Amino acid sequence: MTSINMTPQPTGAVGVDHPMQDAVDRVVGSIRFTIDHEVGGMAHARVIRSPFPHARLTGIDVKGALALPGVLAVLTGEDIVGDERIPNPCFGVARRDQWPLAVGKVRYAGDPVALVVADTERHADAAAIAVRVDYDELPYVVDAAEAAREGAPVIHEEWPRNECGSWALHHGDVEEGFAQADRIVESVYTSPSANPVPLEPHVAVAQWNDQLLQVWSSTQWPSIVRRELAHMFGLAEHLVEVRTYPLGGGFGAKGQVKIEPLVASAARIVGVPVRLELDRDEVFLTVAKHPATIRVKSGVKRDGTFVARDMELVYAAGAYAVTSPSGTGNALVRAPGPYRIPNIRITSQAYYTNTVPGGSFRGAFTNQVAFAYESHVDEIASELGMDPMMLRMKNLLRDGDTYATGEAMHDVHFEELVVNVAEGIGWDEAQPPMAPGRLRAKGLAVILKSTPTPSRSEARVEIGGDGHVTVYSSAVDMGQGASSTLAQLAAEFLGVRYADVRVVDPDTSTTPFDTMTAGSRTTFSSGSAIRQACAALIEAIGELGADQLGLSPAELAHDEGHVVAAMDGSHRRSYGEVIVAAGLSSLSREGVFQSESGGAFKDPLDVKGMASIHWHQGAAAVEIEVDIETGRVIVLRCHGASWAGRIVNPTRVRQQNEGNIIFGIGPALFEQLEMESGQVINPNMSDYMIPSILDVPEHMTSTALVSSEADAELHGVGEMTIPAVAPAIANAVFRATGVRIRDLPLTAERVLRGLRSVEGKDR
Amino acid sequence: MTVDDSQDSPVAHMRLSVNGVHRDIEVPDDEALVTSLRKLGFTSVRAACGIGMCGTCTVQVDGMVASSCLLLTRQVSGCELVTSEGLVEDGALSEVQQAFLDHRAYQCSFCIPGMVLTVDACLRSHPSATVSDVREYLSGNLCRCGTYPSILEAVHALVAARTAGGDVR
Numbered sequence: 063m064t065s066i067n068m069t070p071q072p073t074g075a076v077g078v079d080h081p082m083q084d085a086v087d088r089v090v091g092s093i094r095f096t097i098d099h100e101v102g103g104m105a106h107a108r109v110i111r112s113p114f115p116h117a118r119l120t121g122i123d124v125k126g127a128l129a130l131p132g133v134l135a136v137l138t139g140e141d142i143v144g145d146e147r148i149p150n151p152c153f154g155v156a157r158r159d160q161w162p163l164a165v166g167k168v169r170y171a172g173d174p175v176a177l178v179v180a181d182t183e184r185h186a187d188a189a190a191i192a193v194r195v196d197y198d199e200l201p202y203v204v205d206a207a208e209a210a211r212e213g214a215p216v217i218h219e220e221w222p223r224n225e226c227g228s229w230a231l232h233h234g235d236v237e238e239g240f241a242q243a244d245r246i247v248e249s250v251y252t253s254p255s256a257n258p259v260p261l262e263p264h265v266a267v268a269q270w271n272d273q274l275l276q277v278w279s280s281t282q283w284p285s286i287v288r289r290e291l292a293h294m295f296g297l298a299e300h301l302v303e304v305r306t307y308p309l310g311g312g313f314g315a316k317g318q319v320k321i322e323p324l325v326a327s328a329a330r331i332v333g334v335p336v337r338l339e340l341d342r343d344e345v346f347l348t349v350a351k352h353p354a355t356i357r358v359k360s361g362v363k364r365d366g367t368f369v370a371r372d373m374e375l376v377y378a379a380g381a382y383a384v385t386s387p388s389g390t391g392n393a394l395v396r397a398p399g400p401y402r403i404p405n406i407r408i409t410s411q412a413y414y415t416n417t418v419p420g421g422s423f424r425g426a427f428t429n430q431v432a433f434a435y436e437s438h439v440d441e442i443a444s445e446l447g448m449d450p451m452m453l454r455m456k457n458l459l460r461d462g463d464t465y466a467t468g469e470a471m472h473d474v475h476f477e478e479l480v481v482n483v484a485e486g487i488g489w490d491e492a493q494p495p496m497a498p499g500r501l502r503a504k505g506l507a508v509i510l511k512s513t514p515t516p517s518r519s520e521a522r523v524e525i526g527g528d529g530h531v532t533v534y535s536s537a538v539d540m541g542q543g544a545s546s547t548l549a550q551l552a553a554e555f556l557g558v559r560y561a562d563v564r565v566v567d568p569d570t571s572t573t574p575f576d577t578m579t580a581g582s583r584t585t586f587s588s589g590s591a592i593r594q595a596c597a598a599l600i601e602a603i604g605e606l607g608a609d610q611l612g613l614s615p616a617e618l619a620h621d622e623g624h625v626v627a628a629m630d631g632s633h634r635r636s637y638g639e640v641i642v643a644a645g646l647s648s649l650s651r652e653g654v655f656q657s658e659s660g661g662a663f664k665d666p667l668d669v670k671g672m673a674s675i676h677w678h679q680g681a682a683a684v685e686i687e688v689d690i691e692t693g694r695v696i697v698l699r700c701h702g703a704s705w706a707g708r709i710v711n712p713t714r715v716r717q718q719n720e721g722n723i724i725f726g727i728g729p730a731l732f733e734q735l736e737m738e739s740g741q742v743i744n745p746n747m748s749d750y751m752i753p754s755i756l757d758v759p760e761h762m763t764s765t766a767l768v769s770s771e772a773d774a775e776l777h778g779v780g781e782m783t784i785p786a787v788a789p790a791i792a793n794a795v796f797r798a799t800g801v802r803i804r805d806l807p808l809t810a811e812r813v814l815r816g817l818r819s820v821e822g823k824d825r
Numbered sequence: 826m827t828v829d830d831s832q833d834s835p836v837a838h839m840r841l842s843v844n845g846v847h848r849d850i851e852v853p854d855d856e857a858l859v860t861s862l863r864k865l866g867f868t869s870v871r872a873a874c875g876i877g878m879c880g881t882c883t884v885q886v887d888g889m890v891a892s893s894c895l896l897l898t899r900q901v902s903g904c905e906l907v908t909s910e911g912l913v914e915d916g917a918l919s920e921v922q923q924a925f926l927d928h929r930a931y932q933c934s935f936c937i938p939g940m941v942l943t944v945d946a947c948l949r950s951h952p953s954a955t956v957s958d959v960r961e962y963l964s965g966n967l968c969r970c971g972t973y974p975s976i977l978e979a980v981h982a983l984v985a986a987r988t989a990g991g992d993v994r
Binding site for chain 2: 079081082085086088089090091092093094095097098184258259260261262263308309310311313341342540541542543713714717720721722723724725746747748752753754755756758762
């Protein structure tokens with residue numbers, strides 16, 4: 063075991079504002095993304111998609127397309143199903159309910175139906191237009207509540223009630239709680255579908271060499287993509303190599319398994335490497351934030367004490383399960399919010415719908431519930447005539463409190479967060495005079511988020527004979543700077559310089575398993591695996607070094623990448639020299655982080671117990687102005703805060719906290735996937751806008767709260783301020799105008815309608 | 826992609842000048858500039874929306890910023906194009922690039938070369954640009970990571986240093 067003097071002194075790599083390791087490439091543009099990846103002789107693919115939300119496929123005529131220049135093949139679902147080299151063509155992380163190309167019927171407008179493979183993109187595009195598909199339209203359903211009804215169109219025969227996740231939680235005695243209440247407040251809140259809109263679209267290249275499948279994909283989940291592809295083709299996992307470059311943004315869009323099965327199937331059947339890059343409209347048709355309807359009923363005492371809560375969460379899963387069956391469970395355990403509520407009943411359900419498959423979206427399965435419960439807290443405050451901040455302070459979870467899951471909460475900082483964000487925008491400051499035609503107010507919100515539990519991260523850390531360190535991890539750098547953050551951690555754990563550590567890009571043939579780069583888990587989970595690997599490495603080097611220097615391990619110390627005699631610092635020998643002297647070219651050790659299984663999720667209808675290895679905590683406060691002529695909401699000030707525990711890189715933490723606020727302004731104020739006749743009608747970046755620099759609040763600040771303990775647990779900060787943005791804005795709009803908007807986004811039109819109806823009541 | 830697929834549509838013979846290097850090329854009449862530039866290896870120019878809304882395909886055409894997804898290559902015959910690669914001189918980053926680097930004004934960085942080119946053009950025409958000038962200029966360059974505050978800091982620092990008369994490198 064590692065004795066105390068075998069632990070290297072920290073080098074100061076952690077907590078330092080190091081630039082990303084590939085910063086120059088990022089600024090100049092020489093960084094390589096998957097869109098830049100080419101392999102010799104690769105062909106290009108174009109997807110033909112269903113225009114109908116639900117229809118039987120009655121015929122696909124590929125002859126015309128096949129006759130066009132450069133076309134190598136036009137594939138349909140039947141080609142994939144009929145190929146013996148693809149024994150398990152269905153894929154999916156929760157349910158294997160998705161075909162690479164539709165078989166028998168299509169389940170949403172956008173479902174892939176056929177694939178053209180041609181020598182150039184131009185030829186593939188030309189041929190795609192020539193593919194003729196006949197459909198027999200079926201009744202369709204786009205709304206979750208309708209999908210749940212008896213007699214609704216059935217989307218998957220195996221799931222006759224369209225069920226796609228069902229969870230329940232009972233804590234205390236809800237009826238008794240409501241009986242004790244002085245007031246009952248009840249409201250329904252909705253969030254629409256949206257798209258994460260990473261600027262780099264989904265792109266993948268697949269190449270087969272006899273039995274070996276190599277895939278380059280812009281994915282956040284390389285290990286799971288490998289597992290699914292191995293299953294699909296009946297291969298041992300080591301015959302599937304999945305590689306990623308840094309991503310041009312992910313935000314959940316590139317989670318789970320997306321276009322890889324289709325590209326790998328095409329490369330298998332056609333016999334050439336195949337590349338597919340989605341157009342922007344196809345990105346909108348590949349993944350969607352789950353639309354949600356959330357009913358919240360609260361019982362409260364006159365003094366503001368929360369005594370009972372009843373919640374119903376209903377999500378539209380879209381046409382395929384993806385992660386809805388488990389995601390609805392995550393939503394359930396996050397739904398009470400960071401409050402002490404002794405009596406709670408919650409149900410959370412998702413139903414298949416004929417819409418774009420639901421998937422991850424920065425703050426997934428937290429944004430919707432947070433908008434509901436944080437709007438609701440302000441509604442209670444208004445009902446009781448209390449200050450919303452004071453009402454929160456009265457009910458927020460404190461250390462040792464029991465949460466709705468029955469688990470005792472520790473390392474709880476919600477009160478600090480609320481005070482921090484309130485101060486950040488001058489909550490108690492007097493209102494400056496408002497411009498004519500403008501109404502101004504402040505609002506705030508505070509949230510909690512579980513981290514994916516259980517999950518697993520493995521890492522291998524290697525020191526070469528030249529002393530340089532290589533970290534092998536399947537964590538994906540998608541702009542959050544995972545590689546550089548993990549390099550800082552490895553440098554710290556080994557006591558070497560940051561510049562001497564390199565974290566390689568994921569390549570499943572050499573980088574070990576990692577569940578996913580999602581849920582703000584990487585810094586903690588992969589960091590824990592790296593810490594373990596580094597400790598084992600230090601121990602191994604210590605043993606070798608002690609032996610070489612003729613010392614006992616206890617007589618040895620570590621100093622900036624060297625072993626030395628503990629007594630006087632003599633016998634100094636670098637790690638590289640120790641390794642070479644031992645006759646090795648390098649020395650490596652592995653570390654594994656495997657979180658406890660989330661016991662809470664054992665019985666879906668009685669969720670109880672540990673739901674998260676630790677709880678993420680965040681808050682945001684805003685000051686907004688409403689233009690009463692147009693209804694437009696302008697965010698003047700915003701302060702966000704998250705609990706970080708310990709900061710690895712201050713700039714990146716700040717960029718996460720503030721990037722989340724900016725991201726969150728989109729779905730709060732204008733982002734929404736619009737549907738008509740079961741089709742998405744705004745799948746482009748003109749009709750679906752994302753925040754520009756003009757949407758950034760003029761005064762935007764953030765805080766990452768840290769522990770006073772030097773070795774505090776690291777908390778991810780990738781999503782902690784986003785869920786608070788929309789409810790904070792909605793609460794401020796109410797305080798400014800008296801208009802309570804319960805449906806996102808808070809468009810100018812909605813606010814204006816609200817203003818008119820308030821005026822109407824006043825008259 | 827280097828496959829010659831020019832036989833399918835009329836071909837334009839033209840001179841394409843990128844970062845000071847002239848190339849006489851044949852290009853399909855209807856090929857977008859972003860496609861031609863990427864084929865030639867200027868991969869800092871990236872397509873993300875295809876309709877001129879996001880700014881990731883920004884190039885400078887005779888000093889003015891333009892979305893290369895909205896231009897046909899043949900339209901820029903004889904023009905001087907500059908991409909982010911072209912701002913690097915003798916291995917040294919330009920002042921704007923250096924400011925982005927120093928202020929950590931990058932996250933996933935898919936949008937950054939376009940941002941840099943836009944800021945470069947802005948500061949050429951408005952050497953003492955205000956924050957609001959810069960915001961206006963950058964309103965057509967989207968960043969989903971939300972790096973905008975770091976970008977504004979970088980530009981602000983650069984303008985301040987230049988205004989102070991310092992020799993900024």
